[in-house]
Amino acid sequence: MPRRPRLTPRVPRTDSLALGYHYGVSSQSADPAPILPVPILQVQELSIGFGNSEAVHAISFAIGAGQVLGLVGESGSGKSATALALLRLLPRSANVSGRVLFAPPGDPGKDTPTDLLALPEREMRLRRGSDLAMIFQEPMTALNPVMRVGSQIAEAVRAHQPAMSSKAVDRLVLDAMREVALPDPERRVRDYPHQFSGGQQQRILIAMAIVNRPALLIADEPTTALDVTVQAQILALLKQLRRTHGLSMLFISHDLAVVAQACDQPGDQIAVMQQGRIVERAPTLDLFRSPQHPYTRKLLASAPTMTSDRTRPLASLVT
Numbered sequence: 001m002p003r004r005p006r007l008t009p010r011v012p013r014t015d016s017l018a019l020g021y022h023y024g025v026s027s028q029s030a031d032p033a034p035i036l037p038v039p040i041l042q043v044q045e046l047s048i049g050f051g052n053s054e055a056v057h058a059i060s061f062a063i064g065a066g067q068v069l070g071l072v073g074e075s076g077s078g079k080s081a082t083a084l085a086l087l088r089l090l091p092r093s094a095n096v097s098g099r100v101l102f103a104p105p106g107d108p109g110k111d112t113p114t115d116l117l118a119l120p121e122r123e124m125r126l127r128r129g130s131d132l133a134m135i136f137q138e139p140m141t142a143l144n145p146v147m148r149v150g151s152q153i154a155e156a157v158r159a160h161q162p163a164m165s166s167k168a169v170d171r172l173v174l175d176a177m178r179e180v181a182l183p184d185p186e187r188r189v190r191d192y193p194h195q196f197s198g199g200q201q202q203r204i205l206i207a208m209a210i211v212n213r214p215a216l217l218i219a220d221e222p223t224t225a226l227d228v229t230v231q232a233q234i235l236a237l238l239k240q241l242r243r244t245h246g247l248s249m250l251f252i253s254h255d256l257a258v259v260a261q262a263c264d265q266p267g268d269q270i271a272v273m274q275q276g277r278i279v280e281r282a283p284t285l286d287l288f289r290s291p292q293h294p295y296t297r298k299l300l301a302s303a304p305t306m307t308s309d310r311t312r313p314l315a316s317l318v319t
Contacts, residue, residue, distance in 0.1 A: 039064050040215055040248055046098035048081050055081050056276045065105050068249040070259035073273035079252045083220045087134055088116065088124050104131050104215030130160040132216040133209040137224060139201035143193040149204050150189030156208045176207040180237060199230035210241060218250045223258055235261050256303055260284060272296045
């Protein structure tokens with residue numbers, strides 16, 4: 001069973017730092033930041049507009065090989081729009097500008113990264129789900145309710161490996177289900193999504209995302225609809241997959257505590273998003289120990305910790 005999050009810090013700390021330790025930020029993060037690996041993803045001046053409104057304003061960030069970047073902010077700050085733009089899944093009515101440079105390890109063109117926004121749609125479809133994949137926020141809306149889960153995972157394989165035999169596809173599907181710890185996969189591969197719990201449905205989405213061994217995984221609020229126990233299990237599973245496959249990850253959440261647990265290794269960073277702009281980006285422990293932007297400080301102050309004064313109201317994000 002996955003280890004439960006530590007509920008009490010070892011030593012007294014300030015509220016913001018206690019929040020990080022409360023949810024498992026590794027003390028390794030206190031060391032000087034290591035030299036970051038060569039970025040496999042570089043987002044440069046990405047802007048997203050819908051009609052006359054701009055939802056994301058010229059944001060830039062990079063993710064190195066094996067690194068996790070947490071993107072955190074309140075609802076409506078532009079996090080999910082950013083994720084969908086990276087995979088070019090926004091509606092055609094969206095206006096997207098900037099550059100999304102992608103160079104996964106082992107790619108022959110890694111010395112000259114590919115701009116995903118400039119690719120023809122046919123080439124983008126070959127990348128999407130193969131080199132980079134996404135775990136969507138709501139399993140019940142992301143999964144086809146009238147299609148068996150094994151067929152849905154197999155569809156992701158056949159889309160990128162059409163020459164693979166049916167038996168080989170079936171083996172990959174069962175291997176993916178085992179890897180995400182779905183029980184009795186030989187029997188349940190023929191079940192429908194409604195026959196699984198919410199946490200199991202999320203595991204099915206993860207299996208679909210990793211079955212083709214992508215270099216970059218985009219996790220959009222993967223634990224939002226889950227209770228805290230199942231939430232901890234999903235986070236532990238993502239950490240295990242990261243170690244096993246050397247995954248890079250963009251982890252999106254409105255919950256700083258969850259992001260702190262996902263971004264707990266040296267080199268990991270957290271970017272704070274407010275009203276379509278990244279207002280602060282820092283290594284995980286630095287952000288909890290010494291937040292620089294007023295909005296980040298408000299986010300930290302609005303989250304209860306074991307050291308919070310219960311006689312006083314939590315801070316509000318409303319100014």
